[in-house]
Amino acid sequence: MMPLSQVYIGDQYRDTGWFGVFMTLLVAAFVLLNIRRARGGKDLYIRRIAGLNAIDEAIGRATEMGKPVLMVPGLSDTINAIAVQAVNIFAYVSRIAARFANPILLCCYNAAVYTYAQETIRDVYQSEGVADRYDPDSVRFVSDRQFAFAAGVSGLILREQTAATFFLGEFYAESLIFAETANSIGAIQVASSTETTQTPFFIAACDYVLIGDEFYAASAYLTRQPVLVGSLVGQDWSKLMIILMIILGTLFNTVQIQGKTTWERTKGVWSQIPERSVKQSDTFMSQLFKPQLEKVKVERPIDPNYVPEKGAGE
Amino acid sequence: MKGNLGEKLQSLPKPILYLILILATSIPLFFPTEVPNEPVESTKDFYATLMALPEGSKVLLMSDWTGSTRGESKGAFRSIFKILIRRKAKVAIYSAADPQAPRVAQDAINELNMERKRKNLPTFDRWNDWVNIGYFPNAEAAINGIANDLKGAFGGRKDFPPNSPPRDVFQSPVLQGVTKVEDFPLMLVITASKTSNFAVERVSGRTPLAFAVTGVMVPETQVFYQSKQIVGYCGGLKGVYDLEQLMESGVNFPDKATAKIKSDKLGTIEGFPDPDNKGQGTRYYPTLHYALALMIIMIILGNVGMFLAKRGDKS
Amino acid sequence: MIPLLQAQAPATSFWSEAFNSSELWTKLIITLVVGLVVMVGLLYAPIRARKPIIAFFTFISGAYWVLLYLWPKPIDRQPGEMPLNTVETVSFWLADSNNVVVSFTQILTGFLLGLGIFSLLKIHLTKITKGHKDAFFSIVLLVSMGLMIWFGYADWFDRLGERGAMLDNRDNWGFTQYGRDFLFEGLLQQMDAAMFSVIAFYILSAAYRAFRVRSVEATILLSAALLVLLSLMGAVSFVWDENVKSIANGNPFILNFQLTEVAQWIRNTFQTSSIRGIQFGVGLGALAMGLRLWLSLEKPGSGS
Numbered sequence: 001m002m003p004l005s006q007v008y009i010g011d012q013y014r015d016t017g018w019f020g021v022f023m024t025l026l027v028a029a030f031v032l033l034n035i036r037r038a039r040g041g042k043d044l045y046i047r048r049i050a051g052l053n054a055i056d057e058a059i060g061r062a063t064e065m066g067k068p069v070l071m072v073p074g075l076s077d078t079i080n081a082i083a084v085q086a087v088n089i090f091a092y093v094s095r096i097a098a099r100f101a102n103p104i105l106l107c108c109y110n111a112a113v114y115t116y117a118q119e120t121i122r123d124v125y126q127s128e129g130v131a132d133r134y135d136p137d138s139v140r141f142v143s144d145r146q147f148a149f150a151a152g153v154s155g156l157i158l159r160e161q162t163a164a165t166f167f168l169g170e171f172y173a174e175s176l177i178f179a180e181t182a183n184s185i186g187a188i189q190v191a192s193s194t195e196t197t198q199t200p201f202f203i204a205a206c207d208y209v210l211i212g213d214e215f216y217a218a219s220a221y222l223t224r225q226p227v228l229v230g231s232l233v234g235q236d237w238s239k240l241m242i243i244l245m246i247i248l249g250t251l252f253n254t255v256q257i258q259g260k261t262t263w264e265r266t267k268g269v270w271s272q273i274p275e276r277s278v279k280q281s282d283t284f285m286s287q288l289f290k291p292q293l294e295k296v297k298v299e300r301p302i303d304p305n306y307v308p309e310k311g312a313g314e
Numbered sequence: 315m316k317g318n319l320g321e322k323l324q325s326l327p328k329p330i331l332y333l334i335l336i337l338a339t340s341i342p343l344f345f346p347t348e349v350p351n352e353p354v355e356s357t358k359d360f361y362a363t364l365m366a367l368p369e370g371s372k373v374l375l376m377s378d379w380t381g382s383t384r385g386e387s388k389g390a391f392r393s394i395f396k397i398l399i400r401r402k403a404k405v406a407i408y409s410a411a412d413p414q415a416p417r418v419a420q421d422a423i424n425e426l427n428m429e430r431k432r433k434n435l436p437t438f439d440r441w442n443d444w445v446n447i448g449y450f451p452n453a454e455a456a457i458n459g460i461a462n463d464l465k466g467a468f469g470g471r472k473d474f475p476p477n478s479p480p481r482d483v484f485q486s487p488v489l490q491g492v493t494k495v496e497d498f499p500l501m502l503v504i505t506a507s508k509t510s511n512f513a514v515e516r517v518s519g520r521t522p523l524a525f526a527v528t529g530v531m532v533p534e535t536q537v538f539y540q541s542k543q544i545v546g547y548c549g550g551l552k553g554v555y556d557l558e559q560l561m562e563s564g565v566n567f568p569d570k571a572t573a574k575i576k577s578d579k580l581g582t583i584e585g586f587p588d589p590d591n592k593g594q595g596t597r598y599y600p601t602l603h604y605a606l607a608l609m610i611i612m613i614i615l616g617n618v619g620m621f622l623a624k625r626g627d628k629s
Numbered sequence: 630m631i632p633l634l635q636a637q638a639p640a641t642s643f644w645s646e647a648f649n650s651s652e653l654w655t656k657l658i659i660t661l662v663v664g665l666v667v668m669v670g671l672l673y674a675p676i677r678a679r680k681p682i683i684a685f686f687t688f689i690s691g692a693y694w695v696l697l698y699l700w701p702k703p704i705d706r707q708p709g710e711m712p713l714n715t716v717e718t719v720s721f722w723l724a725d726s727n728n729v730v731v732s733f734t735q736i737l738t739g740f741l742l743g744l745g746i747f748s749l750l751k752i753h754l755t756k757i758t759k760g761h762k763d764a765f766f767s768i769v770l771l772v773s774m775g776l777m778i779w780f781g782y783a784d785w786f787d788r789l790g791e792r793g794a795m796l797d798n799r800d801n802w803g804f805t806q807y808g809r810d811f812l813f814e815g816l817l818q819q820m821d822a823a824m825f826s827v828i829a830f831y832i833l834s835a836a837y838r839a840f841r842v843r844s845v846e847a848t849i850l851l852s853a854a855l856l857v858l859l860s861l862m863g864a865v866s867f868v869w870d871e872n873v874k875s876i877a878n879g880n881p882f883i884l885n886f887q888l889t890e891v892a893q894w895i896r897n898t899f900q901t902s903s904i905r906g907i908q909f910g911v912g913l914g915a916l917a918m919g920l921r922l923w924l925s926l927e928k929p930g931s932g933s
Contacts, residue, residue: 326837
C-alpha cells in the first residue's frame with residue numbers, strides 16, 4: 001500500500017510525469033512574459049509572411065471585379081482556438097471589404113462558430129460605421145455534415161463566382177474540393193489548414209498557403225497589437241527551447257550510449273548491477289520521457305451508500 | 315507559340331483526364347488479379363499486436379469512419395473483426411468523430427454475421443461479444459473524459475441484450491470488470507478523422523494503441539509509430555491488402571525459411587489460410603495501381619510539355 | 630445532431646441523483662432559479678459591464694480545465710471509494726464532474742444548432758417566397774431536411790423500446806425503418822461516398838497542374854513524390870526490390886536501394902521530422918491562443 005504522504009503527489013506528477021506539466025507551464029510563462037514585455041512598450045520584431053501580404057491583394061481584386069469574397073473558418077466540431085483565430089483573421093478581411101463595400105460570404109460548418117462569426121462580423125461593420133452595409137445572410141450556417149458542407153460551399157463558389165476565397169482553419173478531405181472548385185473559376189486563394197495532412201493539397205491548388213503556426217501568427221502580423229506580437233515572441237522562445245532540447249538530447253544520447261553503466265532503473269527504482277554497456281532505456285532522455293509507473297494500491301474507506309453494479313445476467 | 319505540342323501537353327482538358335481516371339479505376343474491378351506485395355513493418359506490427367491478444371481479451375474500439383471512406387476503412391474494419399473473432403475477443407465500440415459512425419459500424423458487423431451464418435459459423439453477437447456504446451460529441455473532450463473516467467463517460471449508455479429491452483452497457487459481458495481505460499489490453503482506433511491524434515494525446519501511456527487509418531493519414535500516423543506512441547497501424551488500402559495477406563500467410567509461418575512473409579524483428583505469428591481472408595484490399599488494390607500509374611504518367615506528360623514549350627520559346 | 634443519449638456520472642457523485650428523487654428535483658429547481666437569475670441579470674447588465682462578465686465566465690470555464698490538468702489526480706481510485714483528505718476531495722470532485730462539464734458543451738451546441746437551423750430556414754424560405762431562380766434547390770433542401778429529421782427520430786424512438794434489438798433484423802422492419810434506411814444508407818451514405826470520391830479527380834488534376842520541375846526544390850520534391858508513389862504500388866516495389874536483392878547478392882549497402890527502403894527512409898527522415906516541426910508550431914500556437922482567450926487578453930475579432 002502506498003504511504004499516505006505520497007497520495008498528495010497526484011497521478012500526473014509521479015515518476016517522470018511532472019515533466020510534461022512543467023514544460024506546459026514554462027511555455028505559458030514564456031507567452032505571458034512576452035505579452036507583458038510587449039505591453040510595456042518593448043519593440044518586438046516579427047518577420048514578413050508572404051501569404052498574409054496576399055490578403056489585401058485578394059480583397060482588392062475582388063473589389064475591382066465587384067464579386068464577393070468567400071471565407072470558410074474550417075470544420076472545427078466545436079468552437080475552439082482554431083475557429084476563433086480563423087474568425088479573427090476574417091474580421092480583418094471583412095473590415096477591408098466593408099470599407100470598399102465589397103460583398104462577403106462566410107460559410108460555417110459548426111453552429112457555435114456560426115454564432116460567434118455572426119457577432120464578430122456584425123461588430124466589424126458597426127465599428128466601421130457602415131452597419132447598413134452588413135447583410136445578416138452573408139454569414140451563414142451551411143451544414144454540419146462534412147460532404148454536405150463541401151457540396152454546399154462548392155455550389156456557392158460556382159453560383160456567386162467568388163473573386164477571392166479564404167480557407168483558414170481545420171480542414172480535412174474537403175480541402176481539395178474547395179480549392180479546386182475555386183481554382184476552376186480563377187479565384188485568388190489564400191488557405192491554411194492546421195491539419196498537416198491537408199496542407200499539401202492546399203499548396204497544390206491555392207495561390208498562397210500559410211503553413212503550420214503561420215496561421216496563428218496571422219493576426220499578430222496583420223494588426224501588430226502588443227498582446228499578439230508578445231504572444232508570438234513567447235511561442236518563438238518556446239520553439240527555441242524545444243530545438244535546444246532536441247540538440248541536447250541528441251548529444252546526451254550519443255555520448256551516453258557509448259559508455260558503460262553499473263546502474264539500472266527498473267519500475268522506477270535504481271539498483272546496482274554488474275558493469276555492462278549502456279542500453280537505449282538507460283539513457284537520461286529515455287528516463288526523462290518514459291515513465292516507469294508502477295501500479296500502486298491506495299486503500300480508501302468505502303462510501304456506505306455505494307451500491308456495486310450488477311453483473312451480466314443478474 | 316500557342317497550340318504547339320508542349321502547350322497542348324500542359325493543358326489537357328479536365329473532362330478527358332477525368333474520363334481516363336474513371337476507366338483506369340473501374341475496369342480493373344471487373345478483372346480481379348492478385349498483386350505481389352510485401353507488407354510494410356507497421357502493418358506487420360499491427361497484425362502481431364492483434365494476434366498476441368490472449369483469447370477472450372476485452373478490446374476498446376473507437377470506430378470513426380463512415381460511408382465516405384468505406385473504400386479503405388470498411389476493409390480494415392472487416393479484417394480486424396475477422397482477427398478479433400478468431401481471438402475470441404470482446405469488443406466495446408464507441409465513436410467520437412461522426413454521429414453516423416456507430417450505425418455504420420453496427421451495419422458492418424451485421425453484414426459479417428450474415429456471411430458467417432451462411433457458412434454455418436458462430437456469429438459475433440451483440441451484447442455478449444460486442445457492445446455499441448454510441449456516439450460522443452465534442453471528440454477531444456469526450457476522449458479526455460473516457461481516458462480519465464471511463465465509468466463516468468460510459469455510465470448511462472445502453473445497448474441491447476438479445477431480445478430484451480436496452481440495459482446499461484456495464485452489465486454486458488464485454489464490460490464486466492472494466493472500470494478504467496487501462497483495463498483494456500488494447501485500444502483500437504479505426505478512423506478517417508483526427509480522433510487518432512486525440513487518442514494519442516489522451517490515452518497513450520495508459521494502454522497500448524493501434525490504428526487503422528486512411529491513406530492520407532499515413533504520414534502523420536507514421537510520426538506516432540516511429541516514436542512508439544502506437545504499437546502498429548494499418549494505413550490506407552495498401553494496409554488493408556497487407557493485413558489480408560498477413561491473415562493468409564502469418565509472419566515467419568510455419569517457419570522462417572519457408573515463410574511467404576518474413577520479419578527479422580517478429581517471431582512466428584500464425585496465419586489462418588481461408589479464401590474469406592481476401593476481401594476489399596485484394597479487390598481494390600490493383601485499382602490503386604492503375605490510378606497511381608495514371609497520376610505518374612500525367613505528371614510526366616505535364617513536365618514533358620513544359621520542356622517542349624520552353625524549347626519552342628527559345629528556338 | 631442534438632445528442633439525446635448523454636453520458637451520466639456515477640450514481641454516487643455530486644453530479645447525479647436517483648431518478649425522480651427529492652434531491653434530484655431540489656437540485657433541478659435550484660439550477661433553474663439560478664439560471665433564470667443569471668439570464669435576467671445579463672439581460673439588464675449595463676453594456677460597460679458585459680466585458681468583465683464575459684471575462685469572468687470565460688475564466689471560470691477555463692479554470693476548470695486548468696485545475697483538472699494541474700490538481701493532483703487520485704492514484705488508484707476504485708468505484709465507491711471515499712477521499713482520504715481535502716486534496717483528494719477536490720480531485721474526486723473534479724474527476725466526477727468531467728463528464729458533466731463535457732455535457733454542458735454538448736447542450737450548448739444543441740441550442741446553437743437551433744440557431745444554425747434558423748439561419749438555414751431564413752435564407753431558404755426567403756428564396757422560396759421571393760421566387761429566386763434557385764428556389765427549387767431550396768425546396769429540395771428543406772424537404773430533405775424535414776424528411777431526414779422525421780424518419781431519423783421516428784426510427785430512434787422505435788429502437789428505444791423492447792423492439793430495439795429486433796430491428797437489427799430486416800424482417801422486423803416497418804415503414805419507418807425502410808424510410809430511414811433509404812434516406813440514410815440509400816442516399817446520404819452514397820452521396821457522402823460520391824463527394825469523397827470526387828477528390829480522386831481533383832488530386833489528379835491538381836497533381837498534373839502543380840507538379841512541374843520549375844526549380845531545384847521542385848525537382849527534389851517531385852523525385853521524392855514519385856518514389857513514394859511507386860512504393861505504394863506493391864507490384865512495382867516487389868519487382869524493384871527483387872531485382873535489387875539479386876544485384877546486391879547480400880551486400881548491405883546495395884540493399885539500401887530497395888524501393889521500400891528508400892520510401893521508408895524518405896518517410897522516416899524527412900516527412901516525420903517536418904510534420905513534427907509543424908505540429909510543434911501548431912501546438913504552441915493553440916496553447917498561446919488558448920491562454921489569451923482564457924485570460925481575456927484578446928478581444929473577439931482582434932484580427933481587425
